[in-house]
Amino acid sequence: MSKLIAVVGSADPGRTYEPVLTAMEAVPQACEEIGAALAEAGYDLVVYSSEAQFVEDSVVTGYLSRDVVAPGSVQVRSPYGHGERDFPMLAERPEAFDVRHESGDDWESSYFRSLREVQGVVLVGGGRSTMVTGMVCLAFGIPVYAIASFGGAGRRVWEVMNRASHHATSAEVSIMGAEWSSGAAGHVVELLRAQQERKDELRRQEARTESRAAWRSAVGIGIGLLLLCLGLAMIPLTYAVDASATINLTGLVVGALATGTSGAITRNAFDHGEHWARTSALGMSAGAISFLLFVSAQLAASPEILTGEGARRLLFFVLTVGFVSGFTFDAVYGRLKQAEPALPAPPGPANGG
Template identity: 35%
Template sequence: MPGREVVIIGSVDANREFDPPVHHPELARAACEQLGAELAAADWDIVVFSDDPGFIEHSVVRGYLAGAEKGRRRRGRVIMRAPRRKLHRAFTEEGIGARIEYQPDTNDEWEVSFYRSLFSADGVLLVGGGRSTHIAGILALTRGIPTVPLAAFGGSAGLVWSKMKSLREDTTDEDIAVLGSPWGPGSARQAVAVLDRQHERRGTSPGPAVAEERRRRRAHVLGSVTAIAALLLAVATLPLSSAWRSPMAALSLLMSGPVLGAVGGALLRDRVSNPLDHLWAVARGLGAGLLSALLYVASQLLTTPDLFDRLDATRLLWFVIPLGIAAGLTSETVYAKVRKAQIVDVTALGAAPPPTAGA
């Protein structure tokens, strides 16, 4: 049965120059052997790309094959991935507790095998390394893959460690402290424990697509509830207008009724928008509601100058509330047309006419 796969990435080659530099390469190699043994004990399979002693895979595999003999629940795997032409049987120390699988890639570029493995990985282990290690670490963090960069030995793994908090919100301070501590007895076991905890959290937390769908669903519910509340409040101005007869109260209800109706209408219209933008919908509704209410009241004042002296808000609200709802429902369409329209024809003034479709 396939197990959890952790991709091994990094280099501590003393003959290479790293930026930032790698520290204590001999200690790092010994640490990688310890990590290999702990990964075997924790029932992880490992994915490697090279048997070059300059890369950490060489040391991790040695420790893994040695540690795999110690009572694993199942036989572990060392998975060697590389382009077919460059793949050769490098590791021959296959034992009872682990087997070595060679998986040739049809693509001739090693970068394809390398980065493709990240997307199917259950975890990533980084020690030292240069640019490729840095890129792989950032990709793993942004995709939510459990990532264990050891800062103790510098290199690009240290850079990735410094970005864990900003790129992975679910990273705990305890895990960051473990991965940033100097190497010592028990460090390998603690690092693998961090990998295990991240893997468990990933299994219980939703993926990015599921989280986005849940966020959108919550936004739909919030917008729908707000729209219903705004519409109910708009309708509630009708009985209130019968109880509040003072001119100021009547005028306030006459303005608030269509505004609330327009906000509700704009939010209902926003249900079919992608992406949802409730704040912008409310702003459109407020603008459309105020405009419709003010224009209606202004038109009434032209024919009835003493309207405020004998204002009957109840009768007018039956007209302005539906007017506000309609304004809110159509506000986005009208706003879009206004933005694209050239209101004044300036051709006669010497300006170039607007371009036509297909020009």
């Protein structure tokens, strides 16, 4: 993918700038140096207008002064029907230009749309549009080099960079505030490259974080399904062996804990949560408490329920109660804080078989 840089701004003696432009006569030379440095570094250039009031004319002059320029390296973005044909050396080196025919007849449309594709923006002087460009770059994390020494919007954006978060370090922002001198164009290229590298590294870190989160989610969901299967397996297990209080109670306890944990993990996946261990512990506890409250109510009505066939049928209720309690563990704990029963017993006492 090409590395595309936009150099925007203006230094028109007939306009009023805030702050006032300084060393206006040095702007064309500085822009030529910037263009040459970008060409040497292998960057492509995007320009919008060849009118004398804007800086692109000088930037293209410097850019094409280097023989290393590849075909189509200078992208011209202008409103439809307003194609620019006055850029320096366009007639002599047409292969270096890539004129893009943008839809729409307003320059704002093609201009701001192109900012999504650039890997860096250099601000030189300029007025309101340059100021907006700088704010867009800071808001969307586009590497930006705001030259403060020439005044105008470039100076205002530089002042904002001292207070806003972006990919440039405080030392690099300080360099942007220095007076323009020979070799300063090299700093422009270095700082844009450094910002882009930090941006790329941040994207890689975010991608790794998302990948790890997706992996943890997949593992958690897999564990939740296994626990659900374990809880359901208590049904055929209790029916496969002779009924006894020990077997029945073991099936009820294991089933409640397994389905409670599974319910909490399902809830966590449903809410796109990341705290799987905490959620599992809360779900297991909620399932256990709900199980105790539910079964104690049955034992109060039928003390011999664990020794007969009724315990096997009770297992169907316990598995459901455990899963629902784990899935809604926040509601369970809310009820416990209010000293209310976690789940009511079903109507009518269970019989022993």
